[in-house]
Amino acid sequence: MKEKKFDILLLLHLMFGLLVLGISIYVNxxxxxxxxxxxxxxxxxxxxxxxxREYKRTKNFWxxxxxxxIALFMLFVAAQGIVN
Known part of the structure; x- marks a missing residue:
């Protein structure tokens, strides 16, 4: 059986996902x-x-x-929200 390695990117993904979910619920x-x-x-x-994670998993550059x-667009929108 193939043993799964601990993936720090998965942990970060889950942590940021839970933060986004919590703030979204609070805002609503x-x-x-x-x-x-x-x-x-x-x-x-x-x-x-x-x-x-996707690049690491699939080695697909695209x-x-x-x-x-998408990440750069979201950060741009956040910067616009902070400035205005």
Whole structure:
């Protein structure tokens, strides 16, 4: 049987996913939309980690570029939310 290795990217993915989920639930319950820039930063980092995991898993350069583009867009949206 093949033994699974501990993957730090999976741990980071789960941690950022839980943070995004928690902040999303808080925003929906309180209807306080001031945390949206933080939410977008965390989602951008999460998509960056997803891209790294997919590239590491499949060795397909295009999936890494796809998720990197999504991460950069999310970070751009977060920066726009912070500035405005």
């Amino acid at each position: 319950v309180t209807e306080s939309y001031q945390l949206f820039p933080l939410l977008f930063v965390l989602m951008g980092v999460m998509f960056l980690i997803i891209g790294l 999936w890494g570029i796809f998720f990197l583009g």
